[in-house]
Amino acid sequence: MAAHLKKRVYEEFTKVVQPQEEIATKKLRLTKPSKSAALHIDLCKATSPADALQYLLQFARKPVEAESVEGVVRILLEHYYKENDPSVRLKIASLLGLLSKTAGFSPDCIMDDAINILQNEKSHQVLAQLLDTLLAIGTKLPENQAIQMRLVDVACKHLTDTSHGVRNKCLQLLGNLGSLEKSVTKDAEGLAARDVQKIIGDYFSDQDPRVRTAAIKAMLQLHERGLKLHQTIYNQACKLLSDDYEQVRSAAVQLIWVVSQLYPESIVPIPSSNEEIRLVDDAFGKICHMVSDGSWVVRVQAAKLLGSMEQVSSHFLEQTLDKKLMSDLRRKRTAHERAKELYSSGEFSSGRKWGDDAPKEEVDTGAVNLIESGACGAFVHGLEDEMYEVRIAAVEALCMLAQSSPSFAEKCLDFLVDMFNDEIEEVRLQSIHTMRKISNNITLREDQLDTVLAVLEDSSRDIREALHELLCCTNVSTKEGIHLALVELLKNLTKYPTDRDSIWKCLKFLGSRHPTLVLPLVPELLSTHPFFDTAEPDMDDPAYIAVLVLIFNAAKTCPTMPALFSDHTFRHYAYLRDSLSHLVPALRLPGRKLVSSAVSPSIIPQEDPSQQFLQQSLERVYSLQHLDPQGAQELLEFTIRDLQRLGELQSELAGVADFSATYLRCQLLLIKALQEKLWNVAAPLYLKQSDLASAAAKQIMEETYKMEFMYSGVENKQVVIIHHMRLQAKALQLIVTARTTRGLDPLFGMCEKFLQEVDFFQRYFIADLPHLQDSFVDKLLDLMPRLMTSKPAEVVKILQTMLRQSAFLHLPLPEQIHKASATIIEPAGESDNPLRFTSGLVVALDVDATLEHVQDPQNTVKVQVLYPDGQAQMIHPKPADFRNPGPGRHRLITQVYLSHTAWTGCAMKL
Amino acid sequence: MPEIRVTPLGAGQDVGRSCILVSIAGKNVMLDCGMHMGFNDDRRFPDFSYITQNGRLTDFLDCVIISHFHLDHCGALPYFSEMVGYDGPIYMTHPTQAICPILLEDYRKIAVDKKGEANFFTSQMIKDCMKKVVAVHLHQTVQVDDELEIKAYYAGHVLGAAMFQIKVGSESVVYTGDYNMTPDRHLGAAWIDKCRPNLLITESTYATTIRDSKRCRERDFLKKVHETVERGGKVLIPVFALGRAQELCILLETFWERMNLKVPIYFSTGLTEKANHYYKLFIPWTNQKIRKTFVQRNMFEFKHIKAFDRAFADNPGPMVVFATPGMLHAGQSLQIFRKWAGNEKNMVIMPGYCVQGTVGHKILSGQRKLEMEGRQLEVKMQVEYMSFSAHADAKGIMQLVGQAEPESVLLVHGEAKKMEFLKQKIEQELRVNCYMPANGETVTLPTSPSIPVGISLGLLKREMAQGLLPEAKKPRLLHGTLIMKDSNFRLVSSEQALKELGLAEHQLRFTCRVHLHDTRKEQETALRVYSHLKSVLKDHCVQHLPDGSVTVESVLLQAAAPSEDPGTKVLLVSWTYQDEELGSFLTSLLKKGLPQAPS
Numbered sequence A: 001m002a003a004h005l006k007k008r009v010y011e012e013f014t015k016v017v018q019p020q021e022e023i024a025t026k027k028l029r030l031t032k033p034s035k036s037a038a039l040h041i042d043l044c045k046a047t048s049p050a051d052a053l054q055y056l057l058q059f060a061r062k063p064v065e066a067e068s069v070e071g072v073v074r075i076l077l078e079h080y081y082k083e084n085d086p087s088v089r090l091k092i093a094s095l096l097g098l099l100s101k102t103a104g105f106s107p108d109c110i111m112d113d114a115i116n117i118l119q120n121e122k123s124h125q126v127l128a129q130l131l132d133t134l135l136a137i138g139t140k141l142p143e144n145q146a147i148q149m150r151l152v153d154v155a156c157k158h159l160t161d162t163s164h165g166v167r168n169k170c171l172q173l174l175g176n177l178g179s180l181e182k183s184v185t186k187d188a189e190g191l192a193a194r195d196v197q198k199i200i201g202d203y204f205s206d207q208d209p210r211v212r213t214a215a216i217k218a219m220l221q222l223h224e225r226g227l228k229l230h231q232t233i234y235n236q237a238c239k240l241l242s243d244d245y246e247q248v249r250s251a252a253v254q255l256i257w258v259v260s261q262l263y264p265e266s267i268v269p270i271p272s273s274n275e276e277i278r279l280v281d282d283a284f285g286k287i288c289h290m291v292s293d294g295s296w297v298v299r300v301q302a303a304k305l306l307g308s309m310e311q312v313s314s315h316f317l318e319q320t321l322d323k324k325l326m327s328d329l330r331r332k333r334t335a336h337e338r339a340k341e342l343y344s345s346g347e348f349s350s351g352r353k354w355g356d357d358a359p360k361e362e363v364d365t366g367a368v369n370l371i372e373s374g375a376c377g378a379f380v381h382g383l384e385d386e387m388y389e390v391r392i393a394a395v396e397a398l399c400m401l402a403q404s405s406p407s408f409a410e411k412c413l414d415f416l417v418d419m420f421n422d423e424i425e426e427v428r429l430q431s432i433h434t435m436r437k438i439s440n441n442i443t444l445r446e447d448q449l450d451t452v453l454a455v456l457e458d459s460s461r462d463i464r465e466a467l468h469e470l471l472c473c474t475n476v477s478t479k480e481g482i483h484l485a486l487v488e489l490l491k492n493l494t495k496y497p498t499d500r501d502s503i504w505k506c507l508k509f510l511g512s513r514h515p516t517l518v519l520p521l522v523p524e525l526l527s528t529h530p531f532f533d534t535a536e537p538d539m540d541d542p543a544y545i546a547v548l549v550l551i552f553n554a555a556k557t558c559p560t561m562p563a564l565f566s567d568h569t570f571r572h573y574a575y576l577r578d579s580l581s582h583l584v585p586a587l588r589l590p591g592r593k594l595v596s597s598a599v600s601p602s603i604i605p606q607e608d609p610s611q612q613f614l615q616q617s618l619e620r621v622y623s624l625q626h627l628d629p630q631g632a633q634e635l636l637e638f639t640i641r642d643l644q645r646l647g648e649l650q651s652e653l654a655g656v657a658d659f660s661a662t663y664l665r666c667q668l669l670l671i672k673a674l675q676e677k678l679w680n681v682a683a684p685l686y687l688k689q690s691d692l693a694s695a696a697a698k699q700i701m702e703e704t705y706k707m708e709f710m711y712s713g714v715e716n717k718q719v720v721i722i723h724h725m726r727l728q729a730k731a732l733q734l735i736v737t738a739r740t741t742r743g744l745d746p747l748f749g750m751c752e753k754f755l756q757e758v759d760f761f762q763r764y765f766i767a768d769l770p771h772l773q774d775s776f777v778d779k780l781l782d783l784m785p786r787l788m789t790s791k792p793a794e795v796v797k798i799l800q801t802m803l804r805q806s807a808f809l810h811l812p813l814p815e816q817i818h819k820a821s822a823t824i825i826e827p828a829g830e831s832d833n834p835l836r837f838t839s840g841l842v843v844a845l846d847v848d849a850t851l852e853h854v855q856d857p858q859n860t861v862k863v864q865v866l867y868p869d870g871q872a873q874m875i876h877p878k879p880a881d882f883r884n885p886g887p888g889r890h891r892l893i894t895q896v897y898l899s900h901t902a903w904t905g906c907a908m909k910l
Numbered sequence B: 001m002p003e004i005r006v007t008p009l010g011a012g013q014d015v016g017r018s019c020i021l022v023s024i025a026g027k028n029v030m031l032d033c034g035m036h037m038g039f040n041d042d043r044r045f046p047d048f049s050y051i052t053q054n055g056r057l058t059d060f061l062d063c064v065i066i067s068h069f070h071l072d073h074c075g076a077l078p079y080f081s082e083m084v085g086y087d088g089p090i091y092m093t094h095p096t097q098a099i100c101p102i103l104l105e106d107y108r109k110i111a112v113d114k115k116g117e118a119n120f121f122t123s124q125m126i127k128d129c130m131k132k133v134v135a136v137h138l139h140q141t142v143q144v145d146d147e148l149e150i151k152a153y154y155a156g157h158v159l160g161a162a163m164f165q166i167k168v169g170s171e172s173v174v175y176t177g178d179y180n181m182t183p184d185r186h187l188g189a190a191w192i193d194k195c196r197p198n199l200l201i202t203e204s205t206y207a208t209t210i211r212d213s214k215r216c217r218e219r220d221f222l223k224k225v226h227e228t229v230e231r232g233g234k235v236l237i238p239v240f241a242l243g244r245a246q247e248l249c250i251l252l253e254t255f256w257e258r259m260n261l262k263v264p265i266y267f268s269t270g271l272t273e274k275a276n277h278y279y280k281l282f283i284p285w286t287n288q289k290i291r292k293t294f295v296q297r298n299m300f301e302f303k304h305i306k307a308f309d310r311a312f313a314d315n316p317g318p319m320v321v322f323a324t325p326g327m328l329h330a331g332q333s334l335q336i337f338r339k340w341a342g343n344e345k346n347m348v349i350m351p352g353y354c355v356q357g358t359v360g361h362k363i364l365s366g367q368r369k370l371e372m373e374g375r376q377l378e379v380k381m382q383v384e385y386m387s388f389s390a391h392a393d394a395k396g397i398m399q400l401v402g403q404a405e406p407e408s409v410l411l412v413h414g415e416a417k418k419m420e421f422l423k424q425k426i427e428q429e430l431r432v433n434c435y436m437p438a439n440g441e442t443v444t445l446p447t448s449p450s451i452p453v454g455i456s457l458g459l460l461k462r463e464m465a466q467g468l469l470p471e472a473k474k475p476r477l478l479h480g481t482l483i484m485k486d487s488n489f490r491l492v493s494s495e496q497a498l499k500e501l502g503l504a505e506h507q508l509r510f511t512c513r514v515h516l517h518d519t520r521k522e523q524e525t526a527l528r529v530y531s532h533l534k535s536v537l538k539d540h541c542v543q544h545l546p547d548g549s550v551t552v553e554s555v556l557l558q559a560a561a562p563s564e565d566p567g568t569k570v571l572l573v574s575w576t577y578q579d580e581e582l583g584s585f586l587t588s589l590l591k592k593g594l595p596q597a598p599s
Helices: A002-030 A035-045 A049-061 A066-082 A086-100 A108-120 A124-140 A145-158 A164-177 A182-189 A196-205 A209-224 A232-240 A246-262 A279-290 A296-306 A314-319 A335-344 A378-383 A388-404 A406-419 A425-437 A446-457 A461-472 A479-495 A497-513 A515-526 A542-555 A567-579 A595-603 A609-623 A629-649 A651-675 A683-709 A716-740 A745-764 A766-772 A776-782 A784-789 A792-805 B077-085 B094-114 B123-131 B214-231 B244-259 B271-281 B288-293 B310-314 B331-340 B359-364 B394-404 B416-430 B457-466 B494-501 B522-536 B577-591
Strands: A267-269 A276-278 A325-327 A330-332 A821-826 A843-852 A863-866 A872-875 A882-886 A889-898 A907-909 B003-010 B019-024 B027-031 B063-065 B090-093 B133-136 B141-143 B148-154 B162-168 B171-175 B199-203 B234-238 B265-267 B305-307 B319-323 B347-350 B369-372 B375-378 B382-385 B408-412 B433-435 B443-446 B453-455 B481-485 B488-492 B509-517 B542-544 B550-552 B555-560 B568-576
Touching (some): A049 A086, A108 A124, A124 A164, A196 A232, A209 A232, A209 A246, A232 A279, A267 A279, A296 A378, A378 A388, A378 A406, A388 A406, A388 A425, A406 A446, A406 B214, A446 A479, A479 A497, A479 A515, A479 A542, A497 A515, A497 A542, A515 A542, A609 A629, A651 A716, A683 A716, A745 A776, A776 A792, B003 B171, B063 B077, B063 B148, B077 B123, B090 B162, B094 B123, B094 B133, B199 B394, B214 B244, B214 B319, B244 B271, B359 B369, B394 B416, B416 B433, B457 B488, B488 B494, B522 B550, B555 B577, B568 B577
Parallel strands (some): B027 B063, B090 B133, B199 B408
Antiparallel strands (some): B555 B568
């Protein structure tokens, strides 16, 4: 036996060796001494299938260039014909597929070969792999109709194969390549048009579940490629819903959904009766039924798809929330209905009687249908499901349906509110978000609000904040509701003081949405008394501020409210308006002698006074360029101060104001530096002053970098000017160094460098140069040829004069500019108890920070830990630690691991 | 005719002492062995004498299956196995095996020590009985003997509750025990695959009820507890030690966790601690949430719930106490109730049904003044009722029937009137037969088991080579020999069968004479026949042999001239049994006569 084997191996070996020379030489002619040759030699060396397989595997790891692909393919095919071992053939086939995907290689040349070998292949696995290769080829050549036709023919031929793998691949091929328009097929071949849909449809009843799944998937693929599926498929798909295998059912649900989206309005008969309903309704009912399927994969699929069936009629939609309750055959009201009734009858939460849910009317036994064919109770089941994946999918679906149907939104409210108590946090969070999304359509009843507010005590920060956001945009129906919300929020505030900002914001919206409901509550909230003066509350109490935020925001649209305020309330208003201007709106206060009352009437009528103010002050600055330096300096200083203040007051203008202020400051520094009388004095005398000038230059550099990188929304226009400013700073630096240093060598280098920078600037911003008329650069470029040739001392002299003569560039304001900022909420600064940890061990520190207007925070933001000994450590937070609560805002909640050898305290810096 | 026979000894149109006898393909299985809560005499146990009058039960029963640890499903087990006498295997799941003896011991204690009953099973008997138990895993197929196999499915209801599939050959029965189709805080929902049994035996406790969403009840419960403790009141929750108690504990525990509450929760000691221990151990039997999080933290290791001490009841400030028993009829819960009843800030929540006559029932029906140990007790505390039940409702039952797709359904463990309704619904909507036998009544179901036959590869390949591929949906004709040997069936080719059985082959030939009018010589007639057949039978091999005869495949034709009439020739047609089809075709063809010879 062994001898025989040896002989065989030897035979194979010699057999392979023989053509080696010829092909290798041929290859060398065609391509570089490339991969193909190496591969070929390897393959020839292989003495056993296992070896050959190894070589092929190694080969597959390396990429192949487009030009040598063809050679490699030839070699592979050559070996394929000779190979007896199916596993090697399989690998070759898969390599062919991989290679044909190579960019820049047109695989039509190997198609004939592939089809050829397909016909002679016996092994099912290899067949399947070859079909896969053909699929790769086919998808690579989407335009070539003839090839596609041929491939489809091949696939059809192999559909009758006994192996499920081959049938699978054939169906996949049909799905991906089956021609979309029948007419083309007819013209092209003249033979009876192959109806791809029909062929695939036949395999819906294949004996192998994998093939059935593949058939449905192929059908879906056809749909994705734009073929309009026939309506007849609907009935076939419906039959598959009761398949034994979950993947078939799952795919069938998808198919039904697709068909229902294609033919929503066509009419289908209801079996066992002669009624007819719309197809989309029927499909909806069927998918709803699948929500109580045995497999959770199918349930998730079904629940997800339900959400996107918006055309379904409201009657069916509302059924999904309806589950007729029975107790001993008598109709019972659901707890929701009872809650509603209690509410409408004015009685609040009795429910203390046993048998409160006692059944009312008798149910006609014939009329009760336990498994309604329709949508009955689908969501009730979905929301109660064992797997949280299903519950989340159901909540999402509810959200989407409720957004499109206000009446449904009203109905699903009870269920969503119930989900706030789910055991999995993700589900709770999801349902809160859902509620927020549909909040335009709904008004919360008091008992519902009660449940919602109960969640405020949740220990999860995400949940609480989501809930605050929800409260921001909910409608509350009664003043008791508002009161309840306020009380609960204050409770929340005392329990979790870190929620302060979020709660204030929430109350702001709550107040401005419900002014009339807040009005009757004002005396109580402010604890004013008609006759007695009450004690003035503490102005720094966050709870008191919270109440005031609510009231002031309500007062904005309710002019009668300020009459109820007591004196200190007005004072507090003035204070809060100043300190928390983003939370407290400007009020029109009646006849008060307060400063704010004088200002506010003049402010309110104008559309956006602060914007205007900003423009005006900037214009003023830009108009002064040639005034006497002293006045200009003063004006600049004032403007900078104004702008900074404005930025603090108006959060929406902060970005613009800061940006311009920084620019002006740079300008100011430059002017100041140039004004120093030092320039006229002989070099050795003013070492001190030059210090000042170089410091100014440094600061300008720093500021310009900040301007360029710390703001989001900076456009090219601004970048030019920022760079220009930096160039000026560099020039200044050069001059200063020239004055203070002796010897030409270092100066020479600096000069060179500066000129390079100028050159770089010119090349980079060539398009923007026309805007820079009369500026430093403009003049500089004029003199460039002279500068290039002159000596450093001369260059410095020229620069000096130019700097003085250069005009002040107008900085155009960008549309949207925001300063990127980060606030560390936790750990709070100046903590009384320093963090202690054993040296050498690790301690985890929770960091909670809000990032504003930071682009791509996952990659750009790092946390820096400064240890007291000056050591710094950069930590890259995980991408998952960033949450995105709103546009332009990011929230970083992460843990930083600290470890140090000797010190006990630490400081943090971001 | 093969059949499945089912006889409920208990739980037939009744709740309590579940015990169902099933005979399937000659195997006898007893499902559950419970006691009845309502009786204290002989009726509390099933009537085992029904099974067999004389002879031991072990000889008659192949196995006993216990679905879960509730006493109405396992309470009679020690009596049955030790006092009546049964030594065969008893199957139950691991959690049931662990918890069952605790409950039996407790039951025994109450019956013997408290009520002073004689002739009751002893502790030793419980131990002996448990030794006969074989524990099974979920979805594990257990071979009871060569033919009988059982398999457990998850049933929810209580920890370790299972549904069992009993299968012999291709016949099978599924027994659900008690199950729950909606998940709760600690257990998942029942699930079964599409096993298509011949019969599904299902409980029907809530045959006529469709229940509300569980969330509303949970929310109400939590809200009430929360409000009371915030007011500074104390909450008493009387519970039975196992099942609902754990669910409520988890509910409160997670709520406390979420809301960061600090109010203490106590659990009265005793049975419960042991049981809680098992809940901690059997994590795979719990629901998704607990299973997923137990690595970080086992949900049954309660952080906020501590063991209760008698002295705690007098502590000031709010607290929540779980105390046994559940109906406030005796024990710790009643003691605490007496202490707290006077304060209107306090609250008692009854999480389950209360039997008439108990204190629980009285206060639930609104009684405010109670007579207790000769003293008047005024109940000022709030009384709440909240039902947490873990049986499938009508919709759930239908859902399970839909999942399993049985041929017929049999209802047990429910009231007759309610069953009637459900039976009607099942027959109407699912179109399967439905039965609801009373205790002692036998239901007989004829079955048509499919019989597997092995086919020899040679035969199959020969068939395949002949024609098309086999198709699943179409019947196909096949020649072969069926050999029945040692109760298995094989289909082999006839040659092989002969070889195997050591028989000689007999040839069976049919011979037929056909008269032809032909005046020519025999040779010529034969030639004519040959050319005729050649032209008609294009697919077959027609040969003219040198001796003047003609063969078509194996059919032999010979022409002979009878002496009396020279005008007619006699054509001798002879064929073997195997070629019957061809042979008869040829004779009928030849009888029509030959076509006129070309002149």
